[in-house]
Amino acid sequence: MRLHRLRLTAFGPFAAEQDVDFDALSAAGLFLLHGPTGGGKTSVLDAVCFALYGQVPGARPATRLRSDHAAPGTATEVVLELTLAGRRLEITRRPEQPRAKKRGTGVTTEKAVTLLRERRDGQWHAMSKSHQEIGEEIRQLVGMSCEQFCQVVLLPQGEFATFLRAGATERAALLGRLFDTRRFKSVEHRLRDRKQEAAQRLVAGDREIEGLAARMRQAAGDTGTDAAPAQPAEFLAYAAVLRCTAREQYDIARTAVDRAEMSHATAEAAAAQARELYALQQRHAQATARAATLAAERPSRTAARTTLSRAQRATTVDPALTHRDKAATHHEDSLSLEGEAAAALAAAGEPLLDLRPSDAAGAAMPVSWPTGGVTTAGSVPAQAAGAADARVRPRSAASERGGSAGTTGALESGAGAVPAQAAGNAGERPTSADSQRRPSAGAADPLEPGAVIGRSAPSQAAVPAQGAGAAVSRSEAQGQARVEVLVGRAGELREVVGGLVAAEEVEARVREVGARRELLEREERADDEAVRDAGGWLGEWPRMRAGLQARLDTALEAAARAGELAGESERARARRDAAVQRDALVQELAQAEQTSRDARDRAGDAREAWQDLRESRISGIAAELAAELADGEPCRVCGSAAHPAPARPAEDRVTRADEDAAYADFQRRSADHDAAREAVTRLRTGLDAATATAGDTPRDELAAAHRVAEAAHAEAARAAATVPEARAALARAEEERDRRTAQQQDALHRTAARTSRREELDQQYEQLSGELTRARDGHPSVAARRHRLTAAIALLDRAAHVVRERIDSEQRLAEAESALAAAAARAGFDSAEEAAAALLPPPRLWEAERQVAAWDKEEAAAEADLAAPQPAAAAALPAADPAAAQAALDAANQRLRQASAAESAAATRRAELDRLGGEATAAVRELAPARAAYDRIARLSDLASATSAENQYRMELETYVLAARLEEVAAAAGLRLQRMSGGRYTLVHSDARGGGRTKSGLGLMVVDAWTGTERDTSTLSGGETFFASLALALGLADVVTDEAGGMRLDTLFIDEGFGSLDEQTLDEVLDVLDGLRERDRAVGIVSHVGDLRDRIPAQLHITKGRDGSAVRQRTG
Structure with a gap:
């Protein structure tokens, strides 16, 4: 680089x-x-x-x-x-x-x-x-990382001098940052964590085994040993002893159960034998007492059996009796209905039935017929028609079995017509058969002698059997004649009703024409009112339209002005706001500029004060170093142990604390200056923007101009807001003008067309009214006349029907009387009355049959018990004592339960100990690999963390790696130190152990070729320490460079x-540094x-x- x-x-x-x-x-x-x-x-x-x-x-x-x-x-x-x-x-x-x-x-x-x-x-x-x-x-x-670069390229001599004098811990920290040995430290931590995890697993396994031991001790109870051993091998032997003891206890308990079962079987057999003998003896005694009781009750039971036999024979006659009762009831009902029909016809003005008695074989003739239609006024009473409808219905045979069958009907009695209400009451009264056959609440037992329910005989008014045929024939002929008269009159009335259909259509047409005439009158009045109203409104239309158009024109002019005035108001408001902001920023900017100047001066003064204090401290650094000298200790600058004339501190000397305080004050005031400058910049930018908008016009003038513009815009806006309303009002008025004009024209046209239709409807109404008057024939309406005729037809039809029913009921009643007499003779009774008296109600009959069957069964059982050989033989033996036998059996049961409970407890204890013993064996086997793994990981962890005796140099893993790096650095630095010191000094690495808890492996020693001794680097003088630290820095640079891939470092700095x-x-030092130029x-x-x-x-x-x-x- x-x-x-x-x-x-x-x-x-x-x-x-x-x-x-x-x-x-x-x-x-x-x-x-x-x-x-x-x-x-x-x-x-x-x-x-x-x-x-x-x-x-x-x-x-x-x-x-x-x-x-x-x-x-x-x-x-x-x-x-x-x-x-x-x-x-x-x-x-x-x-x-x-x-x-x-x-x-x-x-x-x-x-x-x-x-x-x-x-x-x-x-x-x-x-x-x-x-x-x-x-x-x-x-x-x-x-290289940033920290490595700063140590290798920017060589800080002070830090390396400190490194030479530092201990092993401080050297480890610096070397660890340079060579990035964190991965080796993480290996130490990982091994320690794995050791702790293995120890936790081992402890958990031991606790599990301890828990199993406690559970086995608890399961063993009093038979267990005093305490479980701690070692796994001993614990398995302890478990085996507990399991053997449990098996022995189970065998003893099983033997006790066998003995208890044998004793229980013997006691159970003795108790069963005593109970059986006692039961036979009791059975024989009960049979003897029951035989004596039956002998005393035999006469009453014989009478009851006779009564039951008569009732069972009378049961065969009961269907004939029921049939006769039903026929009599039906005949009585038909007579009542015939009387009600005669009363209803009389009330309706149709007295067509001759109610006088007649001995002739022919039917009675009807009264004089009306020559025309029904001429009597009024309608058929509703209650009469309803009563007639209610009587035409069947009578329940189950509720009315008897009654008088010989009552003469209203048509043959000659006593006059039967009133409708009387006929209704007669139909609702209970029959005599009902009252006779209903049992009383306090009736005696059905099997007691004479306690039977009688039945009434037929009514005395019934027709004798020998004269029944002639009476029935005569009544039938009279009834058929009456039926023919009723049917003929109903046909005549139906023809009249059929002719009223056309009259009802005429009546509907009259109503329709009247309604149309009334509608024309209402329409004529409405059209006249519409013509007058439309004419008045249209007369005011020209004046109304002029006013609405003027209102719309005024609103449109205001809307055109409102847009221009809105822009003027907004611009005036912006200039006013900018003027307010401008005036405020002028004052704020003046204050901020003054604050910035004051902050700049204070920051400059603080910087000069700090620099002066720093120079003063550097000038007096010799006195500060002299204050640290001690007799016999080498000087940090020259290395001499003698201090003949140490520098004296001046009275106004500056300490490091004074310098730090001054620097902190300088930093604080610099920050204040930066904040003040930023505030000035921000305020000046805002002032320029506000001035560009508002100019130099005073704020009050701009505010007054804005108020004027805003008021003008508000007034124009209010006027412009009425444009839609004015336009809509004009449009609505024009629509109303068109609507009223059309309404007036339509009304005039309808009035002209209505005159001809009115004359035509008047002619139709007069013609139809005459036809309707003739068809009503004095009734309120054609429908009322038709309704009255229809009701009369219904009454005639019902009267014919009830006459036919009365004829049929007489025939059925005669047949039922004959069948009843024959059935009583077949059952062995002299008369029907005797058979009826022998009848019993079904519940009592069933109770009597059940009681007689129970008596038969009871008598047979008593005879069998007396004849049985075992009870007789048992009665001859001494009395049995089942209580004593049961007490002996209970004692045997108690002994068996105790023995079974002891056996169950022993079996449970044996099974539980076998299960826990198996779990303990498995737990000990599973824990063996974990114990071996802990031993292996603990040995590695202790070796890497220098806590093991096998680590002779007491070097941790990271320290061991750093020692190898330091050995390389010392070798490279030793060559340069030897040249700088003229061949006197050589820097070597030392892995000797230190005292106490001092780390080993990171020691540095200086070999003095002049004396042949090896001493610690801390004994070097100030100058020697400098070039030794320089040699160390250069050597470290070589090693780090080689480790980084051998990249050349062509530019270095030494501080x-x-x-x-x-x-x-x-x-010599400069020669060494100059030698670097060769590369x-x-x-x-x-x-x-x-x-x-x-x-x-x-x-x-x-x-x-x-x-x-x-x-x-x-x-x-």
């Missing part, structure tokens, strides 16, 4: 652009970098490091790269031209920095910029603008330390030593001033 050119702009103490030509300085091999303290010598080296890595070395702050002396518009920039690995490169870096905004006021932060170019074929070619790409490219070409050398030693290297020396300015002609002189530092270059 060779540096060619460096250009600095606003970097560190350099305010203006500075150029450094390293090619010219390196031509002589050695060049000197010198200047006053605080001038910026180190900043030049910082710029080189910043250009390469984007950061500065050491503890110097990276956030204060921008020069405090630079102008606001000057950007901080570093450009470095160099050769790396045979490639000519140019690196440009600009850090993140504030700058004034291009638009508006204030400052903004500009992002960092990095550029990389390469010179090929005589021209520069851009390579990248990415921070990451450029950083990675430079690191690969240099082969300070030459003031402690005498002339001869200085010549085409350039060495820059940073020093305050004045003698070097005469010895080294090529120089880079740094000067400082109130406006910043500057660089002056001299090559001859």
Whole structure:
């Protein structure tokens, strides 16, 4: 690596652009970098490091790269031209920095910029603008990190002098950063972590085994040993003993269970035998007592059986009785319906049934017929028609079984027509058969003698069987005659109803014509009103239109002015606001400029105070070093143990604390100055913008102008807002004019056409009204007449139907009486009345049958029990005692349960110990590899961390690697130290162990060829320490370079330390440095030593001033 050119702009103490030509300085091999303290010598080296890595070395702050002396518009920039690995490169870096905004006021932060170019074929070619790409490219070409570069290329002598005097721990820290041995330290940590993990697994396994031991001890109970052993092998033997003991206890418990089972079987057999004997004895005693009871009840049971036999025979007659009852009920209902039909016809004005009694065989003749239609006024009563409808229905046979069958109907009684209400009440009363067959609530038992339910005989009014045929024939002939009369009259009324259909159509036509006449009258009145209303409105139309048009014209003119006035108002408002901002910024800018001047003066004073204190401290550094001297201890500068005349501190001496406080004050005041300058820039930019808008016009005048313009615009805007409303009002008025004109014309046309239609409808109405009056025949409407005739037809039809039903019911009743007499004779009864009296209700009949069957079964069982041989034999034996036998069995049961529980517990204990023993064996086997792995990893970890006895030198792994690197550095540095010291000193590496906890392997010793002794580097004098540290730095540079791939370092810098050398030693050191030139290297020396300015002609002189530092270059 060779540096060619460096250009600095606003970097560190350099305010203006500075150029450094390293090619010219390196031509002589050695060049000197010198200047006053605080001038910026180190900043030049910082710029080189910043250009390469984007950061500065050491503890110097990276956030204060921008020069405090630079102008606001000057950007901080570093450009470095160099050769790396045979490639000519140019690196440009600009850090993140504030700058004034291009638009508006204030400052903004500009992002960092990095550029990389390469010179090929005589021209520069851009390579990248990415921070990451450029950083990675430079690191690969240099082969070193930033910290390694600062130690190898920018040789800080002070740090290497400290390295020579430092202990092993401090040396390890520095070497670790240079050679990046973190991977070896991570190996130590990894081994330690793996050791801890293996130990945790081992502890977890041991705890598992301990848990298994505790569980086995708990499972073993009182039979276990006192405590489980700690060793795995002993623990397995302990588990085996517990398992053998558990097996023995189980065998003992099994034997006890066998004995208890035998005893229980014997007691169980004895208890069963006692229970069986006791049951036979009790059975024989119960059979004897039951036989005596049955003998006493035999007479009553015989009577009950006789009653049941009669009831069972009467059951065969019950269907005939039920049929006779139903026929009688139906006949009675038909007579009631016939009376109701006669009453309904009479109420409707149709007395067509002759209700007088007649002995003739023919039917009664009807009364006189009306000659025309139905002439009687009024309608059929609704209740009469409803009653007739309700009576035409079947009667339930299950609810009414008996009743009077001989009641004479209303048509044969001759007592007059039956009223409708009376007929209805008769139909709802209960029959006599119902009252006779319903059992009373307090009836006696059905099988007691005489406790039977009777049944009524037929009514006394019934027709005798011998005269039934003649009476039925005569009644049937009379009924058929009445039916024919009713059917004929219904036919005549249907013909009249059919003729009323056309009359109903005429009636509907009359209503339609009347409605149309009324509609014409309403339309005529509405059209007259519309003509008058439209005429009045159209008369006012010309005046109304003129007013609406004038309103629209006024609003349109205001809308045209509103746009122009809006622009004027906005411009006046902007000038007023700018004037307010302008006046405020004038005052703020004056205050900010004064504040900036005061801050600049305070920062300059603080910088001069800090630099003066630093120079004063450097001037009195000898007294500060003398204060650290101790009798018998070598001086850090000359190395002598004698101190005849140490320097005395002055009364006004400056300490390092004073210098640090002054520097901190300077930094604080510099920051205040930067903030004040940024504020001035921001305010001045804002003032220029406000003045450009408002000019020099006073603020009050601009505010008054804005108010005038705003008022004019508001008035015009209000007027313009009425344009849509005025235009819409005019359009609505024109639409209303058109609508009213059309409405007036339509009304006039309809009035002219309506006259002819009115005359035509009047003629139709008069003609149809006459026809309708004749068709109604005195009724309110044709429909009312038709409804009355239809109701009369329905009454006639129902009357004919009920007469037919009455004739059928008489025939069925006679047949049912004959069948009942025959069924009673077949069942062995003398009459139907006797059979009815023997009947029992079905529930009582079923109960009687069940009771008789139970008696039969009970008597048979009693006879069988008395005849059984086993109960009789048992009765002859002594009385059994089952309680004593059961007590003996309970005791045997208790002994068996106890023995079984003991056996179950022993079996559970044996199984649990077998399971836990298997788990313990598996756990011990699984833990063996983990224990071996822990031993192996623990041995490696202890060896790498220097805690093992096998590590004789007590060197950690990282220290071991660093010791090898330090041995290489010592070998390279020893050659240069031998030349610098005239062959007297040689630097060698030592791996001797230190005392206490001191690390070994990082020791450095100096071999003195004059005395033949080897001593520690801390015993070197000040000058000897300098060239020893220089030799060490050069040797370290060689080793790091070789490790980085052997890249050549053609430019090196050495910082300070030459003031402690005498002339001869200085010549020898310069000869060594000059020897580096033989390898085409350039060495820059940073020093305050004045003698070097005469010895080294090529120089880079740094000067400082109130406006910043500057660089002056001299090559001859």
